[in-house]
Amino acid sequence: MIKVAIVGYGNLGRGVERSLKQNPDMELVGVFTRRAPETVETDGATAYHMQDLVAKKNEIDVCILCGGSATDLPVQTPEITQHFNTVDSFDTHAKIPEHFAAVDQVAKENHTVSVISTGWDPGLFSLNRLYAQAILPQGETYTFWGKGVSQGHSDALRRIEGIADATQYTIPNTEIIERLKAGEKLTLTTRDKHLRECFVVLEEGADEEKITEEIVTMPNYFSDYDTTVHFISQEELNRDHKAAPHGGTVLHTGTTHENTKQVIEYRLDLESNPEFTASVLVAYARAAVRLANEKQFGAFTVLDIAPKYLSPIDVETLRKELL
Amino acid sequence: MIKVAIVGYGNLGRGVERSLKQNPDMELVGVFTRRAPETVETDGATAYHMQDLVAKKNEIDVCILCGGSATDLPVQTPEITQHFNTVDSFDTHAKIPEHFAAVDQVAKENHTVSVISTGWDPGLFSLNRLYAQAILPQGETYTFWGKGVSQGHSDALRRIEGIADATQYTIPNTEIIERLKAGEKLTLTTRDKHLRECFVVLEEGADEEKITEEIVTMPNYFSDYDTTVHFISQEELNRDHKAAPHGGTVLHTGTTHENTKQVIEYRLDLESNPEFTASVLVAYARAAVRLANEKQFGAFTVLDIAPKYLSPIDVETLRKELL
Numbered sequence: 001m002i003k004v005a006i007v008g009y010g011n012l013g014r015g016v017e018r019s020l021k022q023n024p025d026m027e028l029v030g031v032f033t034r035r036a037p038e039t040v041e042t043d044g045a046t047a048y049h050m051q052d053l054v055a056k057k058n059e060i061d062v063c064i065l066c067g068g069s070a071t072d073l074p075v076q077t078p079e080i081t082q083h084f085n086t087v088d089s090f091d092t093h094a095k096i097p098e099h100f101a102a103v104d105q106v107a108k109e110n111h112t113v114s115v116i117s118t119g120w121d122p123g124l125f126s127l128n129r130l131y132a133q134a135i136l137p138q139g140e141t142y143t144f145w146g147k148g149v150s151q152g153h154s155d156a157l158r159r160i161e162g163i164a165d166a167t168q169y170t171i172p173n174t175e176i177i178e179r180l181k182a183g184e185k186l187t188l189t190t191r192d193k194h195l196r197e198c199f200v201v202l203e204e205g206a207d208e209e210k211i212t213e214e215i216v217t218m219p220n221y222f223s224d225y226d227t228t229v230h231f232i233s234q235e236e237l238n239r240d241h242k243a244a245p246h247g248g249t250v251l252h253t254g255t256t257h258e259n260t261k262q263v264i265e266y267r268l269d270l271e272s273n274p275e276f277t278a279s280v281l282v283a284y285a286r287a288a289v290r291l292a293n294e295k296q297f298g299a300f301t302v303l304d305i306a307p308k309y310l311s312p313i314d315v316e317t318l319r320k321e322l323l
Numbered sequence: 324m325i326k327v328a329i330v331g332y333g334n335l336g337r338g339v340e341r342s343l344k345q346n347p348d349m350e351l352v353g354v355f356t357r358r359a360p361e362t363v364e365t366d367g368a369t370a371y372h373m374q375d376l377v378a379k380k381n382e383i384d385v386c387i388l389c390g391g392s393a394t395d396l397p398v399q400t401p402e403i404t405q406h407f408n409t410v411d412s413f414d415t416h417a418k419i420p421e422h423f424a425a426v427d428q429v430a431k432e433n434h435t436v437s438v439i440s441t442g443w444d445p446g447l448f449s450l451n452r453l454y455a456q457a458i459l460p461q462g463e464t465y466t467f468w469g470k471g472v473s474q475g476h477s478d479a480l481r482r483i484e485g486i487a488d489a490t491q492y493t494i495p496n497t498e499i500i501e502r503l504k505a506g507e508k509l510t511l512t513t514r515d516k517h518l519r520e521c522f523v524v525l526e527e528g529a530d531e532e533k534i535t536e537e538i539v540t541m542p543n544y545f546s547d548y549d550t551t552v553h554f555i556s557q558e559e560l561n562r563d564h565k566a567a568p569h570g571g572t573v574l575h576t577g578t579t580h581e582n583t584k585q586v587i588e589y590r591l592d593l594e595s596n597p598e599f600t601a602s603v604l605v606a607y608a609r610a611a612v613r614l615a616n617e618k619q620f621g622a623f624t625v626l627d628i629a630p631k632y633l634s635p636i637d638v639e640t641l642r643k644e645l646l
Contacts, residue, residue: 018580022461096646097639122646124454127630129645131447134606134633135599138345181592247586256598257341263570263593269504269586275579276458283457303641307450308626310457316420318626322452323419323445 002026002289004282005053005063007080009033009040011244012089013066015278017043023282025312029060054083061085061292062285066278074099081106081114085288087281089119096122096301104299113292115284115300119277120268121145125250127302128266132252136262139254142180144172144193148246148273156221157198160214162206165234167241171195172249180253183261189224196227199241201234246273283310325349325612327605328376328386330403332356332363334567335412336389338601340366346605348635352383377406384615385410385608389601397422404429404437408611410604412442419445419624427622436615438623441607442600443591444468448573450625451589455575459585462577465503467495467516471569471596479544480521483537485529488557490564494518495572503576506584512547519550522564524557569596606633 002025006013009031020028030046037047048056053063063080065088067073073090080086081103090099096117103114117123121143129141150170157166172194180186198215202208208231216227232241247268254262270276284302287309291300308315325348329336332354343351353369360370371379376386386403388411390396396413403409404426413422419440426437440446444466452464473493480489495517503509521538525531531554539550555564570591577585593599607625610632614623631638 015579022579093646097643100642117646124458126645130630130634130641133645134609134630134635135447135602137635256338256345256595256602260595260598262595262599262602263591265588265590265592267586267588267590269588271585272579272583275583276585279458279579279585286457301642301646303631303638303645304629306627306629307453307457311453312457312460315626318453319423319624320420322449322456322626323416323440323624 002286003029003059003061004285005029005056005060005084006031006045006066007050007053007063007076008066008072009035009042009047010066011274012278012281013064014043015272015275016064016066016281017045018275019279019282022279023286023312026282026286029056032063053080057083061289062087064281064285065089066281074102077114077116078102078106081112082110083112085112085285085292086114087118087285087288088114088116089123089277089281090117091119091122093122100299100301107298111292111295111297113288113297113300115288115302115305117301118284119280120270121248123277123280123302124268125248125266128250128264129252130303132250132254132264132266136252136254136256136264138256139252139262140185142177142188142193142251142253143248144177144251145248146170146172146194146246148248148270149241149244151244153196153198153221156218157200157215160211162203162211163200164203165201165237167199167237169197169199171197177249177251180251181263181265183253183263191225194225196222196225198227198229199237200229200231201237202231243271244273246270246276286310286312325609326352326382326384327608328352328379328383328407329354329368329389330373330376330386330399331389331395332358332365332370333389334597335601335604336387337366338595338598339387339389339604340368341598342602342605345602346609346635349605349609352379355386376403380406383407384612387604387608388412389604397425400437400439401425401429404435405433406435408435408608408615409437410441410608410611411437411439412446412600412604413440414442414445416445423622423624430621434615434618434620436611436620436623438607438611438625438628440624442603443593444571446600446603446625447591448571448589451573451587452575453626455573455577455587455589459575459577459579459587461579462575462585463508465500465511465516465574465576466571467500467574468571469493469495469517469569471571471593472564472567474567476519476521476544479541480523480538483534485526485534486523487526488524488560490522490560492520492522494520500572500574503574504586504588506576514548517548519545519548521550521552522560523552523554524560525554566594567596569593569599609633609635
């Protein structure tokens with residue numbers, strides 16, 4: 001049995017707790033949190049204070065770090081990797097090399113393994129981009145996200161004065177996807193690839209027109225997109241727009257000899273983004289423990305790990321059944 | 324530069340020759356054939372007789388074996404792996420474990436690397452089955468092939484008395500795929516998953532009705548499927564049905580907490596099956612050479628090889644650009 005600790009218990013941590021129940025070779029030691037443990041409502045796991053983590057060193061094979069990329073993981077992953085094998089979902093793209101270097105040094109010094117930046121993007125989408133580009137070097141890779149809820153954009157809406165609550169969907173332009181798959185060569189702008197749809201609950205007395213204008217012109221978040229805004233009631237938002245679906249497509253269109261077209265497509269359609277991301281983290285937690293058992297210490301990403309390390313099934317059986 | 328030899332020069336070998344031209348880190352030493360070399364028309368490569376292969380040992384980093392699975396590869400892969408790193412596309416499913424064991428022993432004894440059973444199925448589809456099942460253990464994996472030409476079924480048609488020429492398409496049942504993606508749980512028979520469509524040129528005086536009956540009732544090949552038969556002229560067959568498109572879908576539908584649905588889909592849409600398969604072999608040839616440089620000798624499959632080994636780009640750049 002692989003003994004797992006969850007560090008940080010928000011939506012992702014809860015997803016990991018749920019995923020572990022589907023993996024009979026893994027058992028959950030507990031949830032470690034900065035909050036008062038007695039205030040944390042889990043799905044059955046025991047909650048401990050974060051400061052008790054290191055004392056449980058002998059009971060834990062791997063820590064799945066479920067904090068945020070902005071402030072938690074840059075500190076937590078190197079710190080906890082001093083004592084434990086770890087997995088994180090660090091997704092601040094520009095800082096991944098720096099994060100990798102910091103964690104790699106700690107892991108090598110302390111004879112641990114850390115798998116950083118897992119999940120689906122970065123993660124499964126990254127490795128699909130790699131496979132596709134290596135196989136069809138004469139080609140183009142396109143990544144589309146959605147239809148799904150963007151937490152960052154929803155938060156940006158909620159920060160606007162006069163908005164009580166909001167959900168933002170990122171919507172891929174399916175017509176463009178179909179044209180690319182049919183072999184058209186397109187030069188795409190940000191506006192071509194995705195649409196943004198906002199469901200907004202106003203505070204009393206707020207001005208629809210003014211707020212719409214403020215949304216669609218917001219730099220970085222909305223101004224480069226075609227954005228539609230719907231004003232609805234809090235009841236409607238709660239009923240229809242509080243789930244966290246997401247997904248997306250990695251599309252690679254290449255040519256082999258002359259103009260022979262070859263298309264590789266990888267698609268995710270997820271009813272729960274945090275639960276799916278959690279499931280990826282759990283599979284890579286298994287890989288982390290195995291790599292540590294083989295004394296392959298250091299930091300890893302999904303690009304560095306052979307597929308077989310993710311499965312609980314022995315490789316002879318995998319060869320027999322999956323090849 | 325990685326120096327490559329092509330062993331066997333049919334459609335697949337020709338595809339490898341074409342693919343190598345798209346990979347600037349690789350160069351083709353020559354094509355090795357059992358035929359008289361002067362009778363082999365290549366796309367520019369020098370043709371040598373197979374018996375001259377071993378003498379060129381110092382000029383070759385990896386041999387891409389392009390023979391057939393029925394009789395060539397079971398003999399050639401172990402034999403050539405005594406002297407060279409090799410890659411093959413051995414696809415006789417039931418014999419893969421045996422083939423792996425034989426090649427692994429030779430490779431370990433001779434300090435070489437052999438990547439067996441690459442291509443797209445077995446190959447890319449196998450690793451997608453693995454990733455999906457490891458991430459969503461509570462789920463079902465479905466593989467659909469086509470729309471594409473099945474050489475085996477086309478050959479079976481051509482063996483029928485009264486048939487001059489024929490092409491057979493395997494067609495996935497897209498309605499079933501859509502229902503599975505929508506979350507339906509279906510128990511599928513062979514007949515439900517694929518249709519078979521035959522384009523047949525008759526010899527003079529052959530009886531359409533009798534031949535149709537013989538086709539649709541042919542055990543193993545057609546009797547378990549809904550099969551349609553079209554009789555056309557040789558001109559029409561040559562014009563419209565002599566390409567080798569193929570493709571398919573690996574669909575994994577899983578659930579995380581309770582009934583939260585998650586769908587992973589991997590799709591290939593290929594205008595040339597042999598050229599795409601060749602492109603996969605070439606990427607794994609690069610991996611074979613790198614594994615040999617790291618002295619990781621033995622047999623490998625796609626399940627055993629980390630994605631980074633396939634790319635000509637260094638891993639720091641991959642982390643920066645693809646994650």
